[in-house]
Amino acid sequence: xxxxxxxxxxxxxxxxxxxxxxxxxxxxxxxxxxxxxxxxxxxxxxxxxxxxxxxxxxxxxxxxxxxxxxxxxxxxxxxxxxxxxxxxxxxxxxxxxxxxxxxxxxxxxxxxxxxxxxxxxxxxxxxxxxxxxxxxxxxxxxxxxxxxxxxxxxxxxxxxxxxxxxxxxxxxxxxxxxxxxxxxxxxxxxxxxxxxxxxxxxxxxxxxxxxxxxxxxxxxxxxxxxxxxxxxxxxxxxxxxxxxxxxxxxxxxxxxxxxxxxxxxxxxxxxxxxxxxxxxxxxxxxxxxxxxxxxxxxxxxxxxxxxxxxxxxxxxxxxxxxxxxxxxxxxxxxxxxxxxxxxxxxxxxxxxxxxxxxxxxxxxxxxxxxxxxxx
Amino acid sequence: xxxxxxxxxxxxxxxxxxxxxxxxxxxxxxxxxxxxxxxxxxxxxxxxxxxxxxxxxxxxxxxxxxxxxxxxxxxxxxxxxxxxxxxxxxxxxxxxxxxxxxxxxxxxxxxxxxxxxxxxxxxxxxxxxxxxxxxxxxxxxxxxxxxxxxxxxxxxxxxxxxxxxxxxxxxxxxxxxxxxxxxxxxxxxxxxxxxxxxxxxxxxxxxxxxxxxxxxxxxxxxxxxxxxxxxxxxxxxxxxxxxxxxxxxxxxxxxxxxxxxxxxxxxxxxxxxxxxxxxxxxxxxxxxxxxxxxxxxxxxxxxxxxxxxxxxxxxxxxxxxxxxxxxxxxxxxxxxxxxxxxxxxxxxxxxxxxxxxxxxxxxxx
Numbered sequence: 001x002x003x004x005x006x007x008x009x010x011x012x013x014x015x016x017x018x019x020x021x022x023x024x025x026x027x028x029x030x031x032x033x034x035x036x037x038x039x040x041x042x043x044x045x046x047x048x049x050x051x052x053x054x055x056x057x058x059x060x061x062x063x064x065x066x067x068x069x070x071x072x073x074x075x076x077x078x079x080x081x082x083x084x085x086x087x088x089x090x091x092x093x094x095x096x097x098x099x100x101x102x103x104x105x106x107x108x109x110x111x112x113x114x115x116x117x118x119x120x121x122x123x124x125x126x127x128x129x130x131x132x133x134x135x136x137x138x139x140x141x142x143x144x145x146x147x148x149x150x151x152x153x154x155x156x157x158x159x160x161x162x163x164x165x166x167x168x169x170x171x172x173x174x175x176x177x178x179x180x181x182x183x184x185x186x187x188x189x190x191x192x193x194x195x196x197x198x199x200x201x202x203x204x205x206x207x208x209x210x211x212x213x214x215x216x217x218x219x220x221x222x223x224x225x226x227x228x229x230x231x232x233x234x235x236x237x238x239x240x241x242x243x244x245x246x247x248x249x250x251x252x253x254x255x256x257x258x259x260x261x262x263x264x265x266x267x268x269x270x271x272x273x274x275x276x277x278x279x280x281x282x283x284x285x286x287x288x289x290x291x292x293x294x295x296x297x298x299x300x301x302x303x304x305x306x307x308x309x310x311x312x313x314x315x316x317x318x319x320x321x322x323x324x325x326x327x328x329x330x331x332x333x334x335x336x337x338x339x340x341x342x343x344x345x346x347x348x349x350x351x352x353x354x355x356x357x358x359x360x361x362x363x364x365x366x367x368x369x370x371x372x373x374x375x
Numbered sequence: 376x377x378x379x380x381x382x383x384x385x386x387x388x389x390x391x392x393x394x395x396x397x398x399x400x401x402x403x404x405x406x407x408x409x410x411x412x413x414x415x416x417x418x419x420x421x422x423x424x425x426x427x428x429x430x431x432x433x434x435x436x437x438x439x440x441x442x443x444x445x446x447x448x449x450x451x452x453x454x455x456x457x458x459x460x461x462x463x464x465x466x467x468x469x470x471x472x473x474x475x476x477x478x479x480x481x482x483x484x485x486x487x488x489x490x491x492x493x494x495x496x497x498x499x500x501x502x503x504x505x506x507x508x509x510x511x512x513x514x515x516x517x518x519x520x521x522x523x524x525x526x527x528x529x530x531x532x533x534x535x536x537x538x539x540x541x542x543x544x545x546x547x548x549x550x551x552x553x554x555x556x557x558x559x560x561x562x563x564x565x566x567x568x569x570x571x572x573x574x575x576x577x578x579x580x581x582x583x584x585x586x587x588x589x590x591x592x593x594x595x596x597x598x599x600x601x602x603x604x605x606x607x608x609x610x611x612x613x614x615x616x617x618x619x620x621x622x623x624x625x626x627x628x629x630x631x632x633x634x635x636x637x638x639x640x641x642x643x644x645x646x647x648x649x650x651x652x653x654x655x656x657x658x659x660x661x662x663x664x665x666x667x668x669x670x671x672x673x674x675x676x677x678x679x680x681x682x683x684x685x686x687x688x689x690x691x692x693x694x695x696x697x698x699x700x701x702x703x704x705x706x707x708x709x710x711x712x713x714x715x716x717x718x719x720x721x722x723x724x725x726x727x728x729x730x731x732x733x734x735x736x737x738x739x740x
Contacts (some may be wrong), residue, residue, distance in 0.1 A: 121497070192535070268467070270467035271464070271466060271636075272466055272468070272482065273464065273465060273466045273470055273472050275447075276464075276472070298464070
């Protein structure tokens with residue numbers, strides 16, 4: 001079977017690129033997903049949506065994505081449970097606070113309504129915070145959270161409605177380039193595509209290797225813990241860049257929380273009791289009331305990391321595009337990134353210049369230093 | 376601190392207690408964790424007499440069997456029971472986390488026997504989340520364990536052994552049973568149990584199901600209906616029953632969470648109650664050193680759970696290097712006993728399920 005565009009990976013990035021391609025008129029698109037949409041990192045992510053970044057490009061991608069998230073439920077016809085309860089970022093030291101002040105003025109200049117707040121103001125937003133452990137905070141009320149599985153599903157369904165073919169349980173096992181097309185071997189037969197997109201998340205490196213491209217990406221386990229549902233306690237995401245913790249109450253009342261940990265590169269998605277104890281210790285230090293909550297579940301997924309923890313976006317060989325290495329913040333910038341990727345594939349000039357995120361930045365030594373990354 | 380033990384048995388029901396007893400007899404350092412108010416599993420609320428042979432305590436009432444097993448275990452000082460303790464997770468390094476009340480602790484065993492039993496299934500109908508809709512087993516617990524009269528008038532859904540036995544026990548408690556509805560065209564449970572409830576005047580309506588639980592804040596009634604050969608309700612045959620409680624006795628599914636976490640291969644075998652762990656004839660799953668016994672291995676009966684527990688216990692002890700001179704003979708005898716239990720028409724389904732399981736186990740090698 002032949003298609004104009006083949007996308008490897010049916011996570012939020014792959015499905016959103018497919019949807020945007022179809023929306024822009026390119027409907028001859030196939031998505032290869034070795035399990036089902038949401039089975040990989042998307043369905044396992046914390047699903048926070050944050051605009052409080054320290055670099056202009058990241059702020060723009062995040063701001064653009066929030067604009068899309070704000071109307072995505074009606075655009076895609078599925079309630080993706082997008083809630084704008086804000087992000088509260090804790091500053092623990094003077095040095096951190098100085099950085100945050102710089103971030104806030106950059107963010108404000110780009111239309112992001114973040115602000116520096118005092119401990120007292122933070123306690124008004126989240127009364128359960130331990131005032132002993134932070135000296136100030138920043139807050140952006142239009143940051144938020146969405147349901148990652150619903151978002152992924154909504155993009156997949158909308159893409160299918162526009163004519164995109166989503167091949168579930170279809171694993172690409174080999175790629176050949178001949179005469180300007182890519183010939184793909186899968187467990188469900190062979191396919192030919194004119195253009196190939198690597199949106200394989202945790203598996204970006206082995207997928208690129210099939211095309212003969214060596215990506216500097218690697219995968220790393222990140223774990224999440226879920227509490228039993230409780231009546232609404234606070235609406236915002238609470239995060240700290242010191243411990244790398246993030247805590248958010250999802251619409252049905254459970255808290256979903258994770259933390260940065262030292263991990264070896266690999267594909268392990270088992271859960272560990274070490275994480276359970278680590279995150280419990282940290283969360284009860286900033287939110288002592290969590291000592292009263294019950295844990296119901298843990299899971300793990302993969303961050304697909306790059307040397308500078310920023311994604312690699314763009315065309316790396318003629319006709320071979322990558323949208324990989326999101327380093328743990330793929331979900332929150334997926335809507336805008338996917339729109340830009342679709343435009344790049346179709347030769348349309350995007351409204352944000354993402355050339356700093358090209359693969360050759362690593363060769364040129366032009367790494368991106370983003371001060372506000374979790375994990 | 377992580378507690379070390381040779382064997383951890385998760386679940387102190389008939390399978391778990393027997394497993395610990397058989398492993399413990401050969402000197403295996405064993406810990407049993409059990410989450411209930413006291414160990415014994417479902418036995419502690421079972422007031423009916425058991426069938427089978429002497430090996431499975433035939434003629435003895437369930438709660439008395441639990442007492443006998445616990446008394447035997449008391450004699451072994453290498454076996455410890457942590458009661459009111461839940462095994463909350465099996466982790467990648469073989470450590471299990473446990474909760475006893477507010478106390479959290481960890482155990483690292485060399486072998487694990489998962490004897491976590493089964494959980495009650497439910498079926499979809501309007502209002503099935505109203506207070507007053509119970510699993511039949513839960514009603515039995517409320518009555519027989521906590522001594523609370525659970526209802527005034529009950530609709531029982533399901534005429535398998537659980538539905539029949541619990542209907543009879545409800546009557547003994549002074550609760551009225553309006554009817555027993557059964558979707559199949561025949562009664563699933565033993566004739567002896569069915570006759571007992573029939574003699575008490577309880578109608579058993581086959582080819583019937585519940586279509587709605589009626590009530591604003593709690594169950595105030597139930598609408599039942601005849602069903603056709605495709606299990607669809609037949610319009611015009613609805614009947615309203617005045618009941619304050621609806622008991623669902625529509626089957627059990629093995630509790631396999633720990634087995635999944637341990638990485639055991641799982642297969643869907645409806646004859647055994649749903650998802651079960653693939654295992655060999657010694658009850659060892661595809662996760663090395665992790666055994667399964669009783670309803671967790673496939674929903675059956677306490678009698679077979681006891682024998683499976685014995686097989687798992689002896690096999691785990693053997694694999695730990697304990698000297699068991701007549702190992703082969705014991706296993707052969709236990710297997711024969713299991714075959715006898717499954718000999719009747721009620722064993723056909725189980726045997727079919729076990730055949731599928733065996734094929735899957737051979738494939739997985």
